[in-house]
Amino acid sequence: MSLICAKDIRKVYHVEKEKIVALSRISLNIEQGEICCVLGTSGSGKSTLLNILAGLEKPSKGSITIAGVDVTNLSEKQWALFRQKNIGFVFQSYNLMPTLTALENVAIPLVFKGMGKNERNKRAAHMLKAVHLGNRLLHKPTQMSGGQQQRVGIARAFVARPKIIFADEPTGNLDSKTSREVMEIMVSMAKKYNETLIIVTHDTQIAKYADRIITIYDGNVQNDVSNISILKSPENEEEKAI
Numbered sequence: 001m002s003l004i005c006a007k008d009i010r011k012v013y014h015v016e017k018e019k020i021v022a023l024s025r026i027s028l029n030i031e032q033g034e035i036c037c038v039l040g041t042s043g044s045g046k047s048t049l050l051n052i053l054a055g056l057e058k059p060s061k062g063s064i065t066i067a068g069v070d071v072t073n074l075s076e077k078q079w080a081l082f083r084q085k086n087i088g089f090v091f092q093s094y095n096l097m098p099t100l101t102a103l104e105n106v107a108i109p110l111v112f113k114g115m116g117k118n119e120r121n122k123r124a125a126h127m128l129k130a131v132h133l134g135n136r137l138l139h140k141p142t143q144m145s146g147g148q149q150q151r152v153g154i155a156r157a158f159v160a161r162p163k164i165i166f167a168d169e170p171t172g173n174l175d176s177k178t179s180r181e182v183m184e185i186m187v188s189m190a191k192k193y194n195e196t197l198i199i200v201t202h203d204t205q206i207a208k209y210a211d212r213i214i215t216i217y218d219g220n221v222q223n224d225v226s227n228i229s230i231l232k233s234p235e236n237e238e239e240k241a242i
Contacts, residue, residue: 002029009062037210055079088157127155147178
């Protein structure tokens with residue numbers, strides 16, 4: 001069975017007397033360890049799809065199974081517990097706690113797992129070193145650049161080893177060079193731990209890092225194709241060899 005099975009997902013918003021169809025009828029299967037990009041312009045429905053797959057919104061119709069669990073009708077409390085065990089997030093605006101250090105921010109998901117402070121800090125420090133921030137453990141968000149803050153966000157998303165990472169416009173606030181660095185770190189970590197990474201973006205350059213590109217247009221899947229990730233491309237391998 002696929003890790004994520006979404007069948008006939010439909011989302012309709014009612015604004016006064018108007019009916020707005022955000023998702024028409026979407027069915028997707030996503031496998032463990034897949035790097036997927038959900039690509040679409042503003043208003044295409046891509047963020048709505050992410051929110052529904054992550055349990056942040058309920059579909060108007062359809063069903064979703066994740067890791068063998070039918071999550072379609074879970075309560076908010078049940079969804080919160082399910083997310084703690086199975087899902088990590090990387091946000092466009094980083095969503096770091098401003099009063100906490102990088103180490104403390106990354107350790108937050110481990111608090112919900114009941115892990116002791118020493119073990120939390122050890123795991124968080126290891127993840128920060130993995131994203132090249134070993135010298136920033138005690139820095140707060142205001143003492144770091146946007147790229148550094150996003151790397152803290154990546155470390156936080158991966159620290160609890162979730163089955164799925166959702167990345168919502170993860171490079172939206174970054175320059176092109178920093179975007180490449182962030183994408184390389186995030187995709188490499190997902191591959192290392194065999195975690196499913198679902199990237200939502202409007203940027204076709206970011207889509208090139210995925211193994212699969214799902215294009216959403218007007219609430220429908222317009223295209224769903226396999227892709228040779230830019231990290232695996234011959235050109236990229238030649239650049240690394242130089």
